[in-house]
Amino acid sequence: MATTQVVEDWSLEREAYTGVLRYYELAKKQEWQVRDLPWGEVPPIPETTKGTPQKRARRLDVWRSVVTQQLQADELACEMSSQLLNIAPDPEAKLYYSTMVQDESRHTEAWLKLIDEAGGTAERDPYLDELAHMTLEADTLEEKVFQMQVFYERLIISRFRLIARASRGTVLEDLCNRLTTDDGIHHGAGMAYEKVLLRNADKKTKTALVDAANRLLPTFVEHALWRPKERAFIGETMRSRDIAKLKEDIEIGVRLAQSLGLDVSDVQLPFP
Ligand SMILES: [Fe+2]
Numbered sequence: 001m002a003t004t005q006v007v008e009d010w011s012l013e014r015e016a017y018t019g020v021l022r023y024y025e026l027a028k029k030q031e032w033q034v035r036d037l038p039w040g041e042v043p044p045i046p047e048t049t050k051g052t053p054q055k056r057a058r059r060l061d062v063w064r065s066v067v068t069q070q071l072q073a074d075e076l077a078c079e080m081s082s083q084l085l086n087i088a089p090d091p092e093a094k095l096y097y098s099t100m101v102q103d104e105s106r107h108t109e110a111w112l113k114l115i116d117e118a119g120g121t122a123e124r125d126p127y128l129d130e131l132a133h134m135t136l137e138a139d140t141l142e143e144k145v146f147q148m149q150v151f152y153e154r155l156i157i158s159r160f161r162l163i164a165r166a167s168r169g170t171v172l173e174d175l176c177n178r179l180t181t182d183d184g185i186h187h188g189a190g191m192a193y194e195k196v197l198l199r200n201a202d203k204k205t206k207t208a209l210v211d212a213a214n215r216l217l218p219t220f221v222e223h224a225l226w227r228p229k230e231r232a233f234i235g236e237t238m239r240s241r242d243i244a245k246l247k248e249d250i251e252i253g254v255r256l257a258q259s260l261g262l263d264v265s266d267v268q269l270p271f272p
C-alpha cells in the first residue's frame, strides 16, 4: 500500500512538470543563430547622419548606451541562468534551463557583435549589477526563479518592444524582436516552474520570498530611474514618464506574485 502511494505521488508530481517540458520543446523549436540577423544588409543601429556633428555624436552615444545596457543585462542573465541550471533539482527544469543558458549566451554574443559595430560600449548601470548580485545570492530557488524569470524577464519584454519601435529597419530592431519571443518563453517557463515550486513550499519559504522582493525594490527603483551620462539629458525630461512606467512595472510584479498565490499585503511600494 505504501509503495503504491509513493508511485502514485511520483507520477502526479511529474505531471505537474508538463508545463515546464512544453517550454523546453518550444525553446528548441525557436532557436536561432547570430548569423541569422541581417548583418551588412541593414544598418546596425538607426542612422545618425543628419544634423550637426555634435548632434550626431550625441545620438550615436544614446544608441551605444542603449545597446550597452542590454549587453550588460544578458551577460548577467548568463550567470543567473547557469546558476538555475546548476541548482534546480528537477530533471524537467534542468532540461529547460539548458536551453535558457544557450539563449542567454547567444543573446550576449549578438549584443557583443552589435556594440562592436556601433562603436564600443558605454557606461554600465551599477544598480543592475547590484540587482543581479542580489538574485545570485538569494537564499532559495523559489526566490531566484521569481526575481529572474517571473519579474525581470516579464518587464524586459516591453523594453524590447520600445527599442524595436524606435529602431525600425536595423539589426537592433531584428534582435529586439527575437528577444521578445525568447524572453516570452523564459518568463512562461519560469511561471510554470514557480507554480510547481510554490505548490510544495511551506509558508516560511513563501514569506521569505516576499520579504526578499521587498528588500530588492529600492535597488530596482534606482535601476529604473538611473541614466548614464550619455542619456542624462533624456533622463531629466522624461523623469515623470519613467516614474509612471516604474509604478506600472512594480504593479505587474505584485499581480504576478498574487497570481502565484503569494500574500503581497506586506509589499511596501517605494515610490519616490
Ligand atoms: Fe536574454
Ligand SMILES: [Fe+2]
Pocket (backbone or CB within 6 Å): 077, 104, 153, 182, 183, 186
Ligand atoms: Fe532571458
